[in-house]
Amino acid sequence: MSYWQQKIYPALPVPLQHAAVSAYGWKWMKRRFGGIYEAEYIKFRNRETFTADQWESYQTCELRKILLHAWDTVLYYQQTLKNSGISRNRLEKFELSDLRLLPMLSKETLRKEGTKSLLSFKPEAHGSFFSSSGSTGTPTQICYSHAFHQRLSAAYEARVRNWGGVNRFTPRAMVGGRRVLSEGVAKAPFGRYNYFEKQLYLSAYHISRNTAQEYLKQIVHYKSEYMVGYAMSHFFLARFIDELNLEAPPMKSMLTSSEKLTPDMRGLFNKVYGCKTFDGWSGVENCGLISETENEELLVSPDVGILEVIKSDGEPAQPGEIGELVCTGLLNFDQPLIRYKIGDQVRLRKDQTTRCGRSMPVIEEIIGRVEDVVIGKDGRELVRFHGIFINLTTVQQAQVVQESLNDFVVNVVPSGKLSESDKLSMASRMKSQLGEINIEFKVFSNLPLGPGGKFKSVVSKIQRISATK
Structure with a gap:
């Protein structure tokens, strides 16, 4: 944590904290939505019409690109690929079915080598590290270049916000892990406002029966039109609003992440906010993306990462079966994650034909973390x-x-x-x-x-x- 976060920000009065959050939001907005963002966004939208054959061809090409880059510039993969008997010539002709020949990358290895041998020595510009929350017990450091951040933001806009009926300009209320209130503060207001992105950032640490009305006041004041963030935190807030018979403004959508979303949660969000809930999965590693369509289907985005679903016996899961996600990211060239065991489980849907017509893999259920069973x-x-x-x-x-x-x-x-x-x-x-x-x-x-x-x-x-x- 920086000196600014530890000492200066907590000492500011609330109006100046709003200003500080807005200044940070402006910088964050420029990082994510500048550069190649617009061009990448158009590409993500256009690829939604790909056929299954087009997706296979696209993924094969992108897989070879990331593997060759890893061979040429990442010490960890130079060693592990050679130890596995894989040559560079073989990588030039690699097929999706050959992925099983590559060793898996564990979370512990990422933790130990993520800032060392897993980094490319030919990085993209302006790379910086972002930490996972460590909720699995193994916090990791993920390297984001500006270009990676922009590719990722384009994917999120196209496949999460747009599928949920909103866009990055729609005013939103978010509950996440950042501590926007000073330590020990337990009085209203419980959110800080990012003016440049029309984002009300609500504290996940102060939601209770006694504070729910104050949370709602800010949501109304800042004219939030959709909710986004941790599923459980939003559920707790919505439940208090419901139990206290408070009236919440109607929302366009609820976009949840990070925690298990249940049918009861969906029902409560619909009751309190009058909107659909759109579930999703990614993680700070962002080597894969699962998001929910307007037809209530969870689809894998094949252009964000190649997601294998592997059963406990090491065999690929079949439609209808549960398996652990093993991810090969296609967007991050500074710190490639190849066959990464991210620690989450999903169930593949038996019927892989989508109602929306998109030729993307269908997930029946995002089950949760392997560590939390x-x-x-x-x-x-x-x-x-x-x-x-x-x-x-x-x-x-x-x-x-x-x-x-x-x-x-x-x-x-x-x-x-x-x-x-x-x-x-x-x-x-x-x-x-x-x-x-x-x-x-x-x-x-x-x-x-x-x-x-x-x-x-x-x-x-x-x-x-x-x-x-």
């Missing part, structure tokens, strides 16, 4: 474990922490007093999936957010056993 005594990995909290009348917010294969802690923020029947229901649901286990319930007035302001409903402290070992 519950491990059974028999080695089973149980996803969507937060389902044990459904339809409990006295549970406002909850979190399962797996301490060992036998020991679990359930942290609960109750609505009033936690009932014995709800405790019995949670225990029964857990034991029905895991067998006889030890469960301890702890009651809190609020649950802390993790790194980057993200809430994790399931936390496992035990090591996942790899099927390849």
